Amino acid sequence: MLLIKNGRVLDPASKTDAVRDILIDGETISEIAAPGKISRANDAEVFDATGLVVAPGFIDMHVHLREPGQENSETIETGTKAAARGGFTAVCCMPNTRPVNDNASITRFIVDRAKVHGHVRVWPIGAASVGSKGEDISEIAAMRDAGIVAVSDDGKPIATAILARQIMDYCRSLDLPVIEHAEDVSLAAGAVMREGIASTRLGLSGMPAAAESVCVARDVQLAELTDARLHIAHLSAKASLEQVRFAKKQGLRVTCEVTPHHFTLIDEDVTYDSRFKMNPPLAAREDREALLTGLADGTVDAIATDHAPHEPAIKDVEFDKAPFGILGFETAIGLALEELVHTNRIPLMRMVELFTTGPARVLGKDRKLTPGEPADVTIFSYDRPWTYRVKESSSKSRNSPFDGRNFKGGPAATIVAGRLVHRA
Numbered sequence: 001m002l003l004i005k006n007g008r009v010l011d012p013a014s015k016t017d018a019v020r021d022i023l024i025d026g027e028t029i030s031e032i033a034a035p036g037k038i039s040r041a042n043d044a045e046v047f048d049a050t051g052l053v054v055a056p057g058f059i060d061m062h063v064h065l066r067e068p069g070q071e072n073s074e075t076i077e078t079g080t081k082a083a084a085r086g087g088f089t090a091v092c093c094m095p096n097t098r099p100v101n102d103n104a105s106i107t108r109f110i111v112d113r114a115k116v117h118g119h120v121r122v123w124p125i126g127a128a129s130v131g132s133k134g135e136d137i138s139e140i141a142a143m144r145d146a147g148i149v150a151v152s153d154d155g156k157p158i159a160t161a162i163l164a165r166q167i168m169d170y171c172r173s174l175d176l177p178v179i180e181h182a183e184d185v186s187l188a189a190g191a192v193m194r195e196g197i198a199s200t201r202l203g204l205s206g207m208p209a210a211a212e213s214v215c216v217a218r219d220v221q222l223a224e225l226t227d228a229r230l231h232i233a234h235l236s237a238k239a240s241l242e243q244v245r246f247a248k249k250q251g252l253r254v255t256c257e258v259t260p261h262h263f264t265l266i267d268e269d270v271t272y273d274s275r276f277k278m279n280p281p282l283a284a285r286e287d288r289e290a291l292l293t294g295l296a297d298g299t300v301d302a303i304a305t306d307h308a309p310h311e312p313a314i315k316d317v318e319f320d321k322a323p324f325g326i327l328g329f330e331t332a333i334g335l336a337l338e339e340l341v342h343t344n345r346i347p348l349m350r351m352v353e354l355f356t357t358g359p360a361r362v363l364g365k366d367r368k369l370t371p372g373e374p375a376d377v378t379i380f381s382y383d384r385p386w387t388y389r390v391k392e393s394s395s396k397s398r399n400s401p402f403d404g405r406n407f408k409g410g411p412a413a414t415i416v417a418g419r420l421v422h423r424a
């Protein structure tokens with residue numbers, strides 16, 4: 001048994017914000033009560049959470065664990081260790097591994113591997129099309145039976161409108177969300193950052209915001225046509241957010257996520273340092289302002305990191321040649337507190353929602369601190385100062401633009417199925 005004592009329990013599902021003790025028995029939450037009121041906790045191991053926030057287990061619904069195929073950059077073991085260190089209890093891994101997770105045997109490989117080597121829960125996402133090549137629909141039902149929670153061709157968009165329609169139609173019948181990496185590849189061709197004054201100044205090739213929002217518009221209309229559950233991944237542009245807001249007003253089942261780097265940085269922060277290269281690229285100041293509004297007003301459903309490790313040999317090269325993507329797990333809570341909560345843009349409860357009930361709802365799952373529920377708990381500090389040092393990361397890779405950044409508040413402990421998998 002584990003007793004989490006005296007923490008400030010924040011649970012969006014029950015709207016609880018109070019100091020409580022939580023008793024965990026085995027893999028489940030056994031009792032929640034006012035401090036000192038749990039009588040049968042005498043022989044339990046005690047975690048003193050005085051001064052800390054105790055929340056339902058955080059979910060990162062967009063991550064790359066690189067296994068199978070690119071184990072020099074990350075493995076299920078190292079990736080989930082970094083996730084635990086970042087306060088996440090469950091992660092959804094994208095299918096763009098080598099081979100691509102487009103059939104049940106790869107899905108089972110990931111699920112089995114995660115059972116043995118994973119530090120947190122791993123919920124795979126299956127490829128929407130075979131090999132994510134955008135030609136034929138993949139074996140979605142078989143992958144669903146093997147454990148996928150959604151489909152996506154992430155890394156690229158679902159190639160054509162007709163295929164997107166078929167996939168949405170099919171996934172509606174299975175009640176699975178379709179996650180779109182929204183990008184018009186013709187508008188984005190050859191680009192390495194966002195098009196604008198910053199790209200002109202740096203002499204780097206840019207893609208316009210429309211490269212994303214054109215695809216979002218296509219998909220929103222197809223979601224209306226098919227009544228599918230559509231989720232827009234790593235939404236970065238104001239015009240895309242407006243499409244999602246419009247879709248929600250129409251009652252469509254359209255949701256979206258935003259990454260910490262897109263609500264923190266903008267295109268003017270880009271230098272020739274490839275740690276500032278990601279896709280979608282860092283956007284304009286007005287896009288970031290729109291995302292901050294969407295995070296506050298409920299248009300954005302989830303914060304997801306798009307944790308995208310790349311080993312130094314391939315990432316530490318010229319900006320033009322480097323692959324897209326940065327690490328995300330270990331800085332997510334710190335950035336959310338810094339950019340969203342300490343600035344009074346959103347209440348702490350809303351931040352917790354964006355990491356818990358928000359993504360859970362998109363995935364059709366529950367997330368709450370209630371007796372009888374699985375004991376997945378994220379404990380974090382609201383104001384403890386600390387510095388992120390990427391060389392201490394649990395990830396195999398080092399590609400973070402936030403190395404050396406000072407934070408106020410961050411992960412303190414992570415509990416998965418009653419087990420303390422990380423303690424700061």
Ligand SMILES: [Zn+2]
Pocket residue numbers: 154155156181233234279280
């Ligand atoms: Zn993507």
